[in-house]
Amino acid sequence: MDNPWAKEMATIENVPLEEHRFPCPACGADLRFAPGTDNLACDHCGHAEPIQAPRGALRELDLRSAEKGGISEEDLEETRTARCGSCGAEVEFAAGVHAETCPFCASPLVTDTGANRHIKPQGQLPFLIAEEEARQALRKWLGRLWFAPSDLKKYASAERALDGIYVPYWTYDAETRSRYTGQRGTVHHKTKRVPVMVKGKRRMQNVTTSEVRWRPASGRVARDFDDVLVPGTTSLPKRFVDAIAPWDLSALLRYDPRYLAGFRAEAYGRSVQEGYEDARAIMNSVITQDVRRDIGGDRQKITRLETDVGRLTFKHVLLPVWMAAYRYRGKSYRFVVNARTGAVEGERPxxxxxxxxxxxxxxxxxxxxxxxxxxxx
The missing domain is CATH 1.20.5 (Single alpha-helices involved in coiled-coils or other helix-helix interfaces)
Incomplete structure (x- = not known):
């Protein structure tokens, strides 16, 4: 059977790519987005260029239509990427660059890059925390690692540049309607007097026992899910992803490449279909809790649960992190800072x-x- 996602993941050679560059009108140097502001700023002359933040709801794409290859050309883009052989990160390369260090694991990347055709982001959270603030959060986190080697702390705390990277995520919206059958258990307590031996003497003592009485239960529950968030990357361990959550998705802006100016982006390594499998597991867990509440009582048993999914849409969004990756005594270590909240997670020897x-x-x-x-x- 043909893979319905082949179109979005196809690698295309010798395709002219759209390069996003924002020259400073004052001196001609490249502008970059200034975290915590709505400005593009020039590091060379200090000129600031305001960004008119795009307003309006983010566009949702229909998942079932996408499964049938129904993704329009306007929702696809081509970027120049290289895949890291060590951690699997799909790193975007600027034009003319053929050798870099992977920001996710510090392994060298020397490759003949090509164009990667994939679903265009529908939105992004801009960087809110600047690099120095992220470095301070990293120093504080390192200070709590009592059993880490001292030279590691000095090395990692040094004034080394952090990589600002947009990490790919998928969000899913779904209308669900579920039917269930099960049992509702009510706990009943009984107290009776029984003989016991206390210091060699026989005495009567109250003992409480409990039993569960079960009754059939059935019903329906409904749940509309909004922005169930699933990582589109395989380069960060799950504990990293969990530790730097949550994300303020209510602040998502419509995709604008100006917010990416001066930063890097990772192309997604997990398809939207793979992401939906994880999102569905999250939804199923919530629906199960809804059913237990609907059954009520002290205990619940679910014998059958069937869920119909109505409207089902998704978005590709980019979320910002500051990252430090380096090699220490032959091994790669990573620190990741949520560039919205300052939450830190990392690896340590x-x-x-x-x-x-x-x-x-x-x-x-x-x-x-x-x-x-x-x-x-």
């Missing part, structure tokens, strides 16, 4: 020396406590 010292100190304290107890007796 352990210092055998510090752990050994802590173990020795712990033994000394334990021996001291034992000696005090013996001397007091």
């Amino acid at each position: 352990w210092s055998p020396g510090k752990i050994a010292i802590a173990v020795v100190l712990g033994l000394i304290v334990a021996l001291a406590i034992a000696w005090l107890q013996i001397s007091q007796n």
Whole structure:
């Protein structure tokens, strides 16, 4: 069977690409988006160019139509990307660049890049936190790593540039209607007197027992889901994705390449169909909780649950992170900072020396406590 997603994931060679460049009207240098503002700014002369933020609701695409290849040309774009062989990140390259370091794992990228045809983003959250603020959040997080090697902390805390990257996500909206059958359990408590032995004497004591009485239950529940968020990347571990959440999706703006000026973007590595499988699992979990509440009682059993999905749409959105990736003693380590909230997650090695010292100190304290107890007796 043909893959219905082949069109969106096709790699096309020798295709003219649209390059987004925003020259400074004062000096001609490249403008870049200034986090926390609505301006493009010139690092060379200081000129600021206001961005008229695009207003209006973000456009939703029909998932079932997309599955049949019904994605219009206006919803597709071509970008120049290279795939990292170490972490799988699909990194966008600027024109004329053929060698870089992967921002996700610090592995070298030297490749003959081509054009990647994929679904255009419908929206983005602009960078809110500037690089220095992100570095301060990273330093604070590193300060809590007691058993990390000291030279690692010094290296990672140094005034090294962080990479500002837009990470791809999918959001899904769905109208669901569910039917269920099950059982409602009500707990009943009984108290009775039973003989017990207390200090060699027989006495009567109250003992409470409980039993669950089950009754058939059935019904219907409805739930409309809005912006169920699923990562479109495979380059960040799930614990990273979970740790830097949540995202203020109510602040999403319609896609405008000016907000990407001076930053990089990762192309999605998971198709919208793969993302929907994860989104559906999230929806099913919520629907199950709705059913349990609808059944009521003290306990619930669900024997059958059928869900019909009506309107089903999706969006491709870009969310901003600051990232530091480097190699330490032959291994890659990453730190990620949510560029909206400052939440940090990262990887860390352990210092055998510090752990050994802590173990020795712990033994000394334990021996001291034992000696005090013996001397007091």
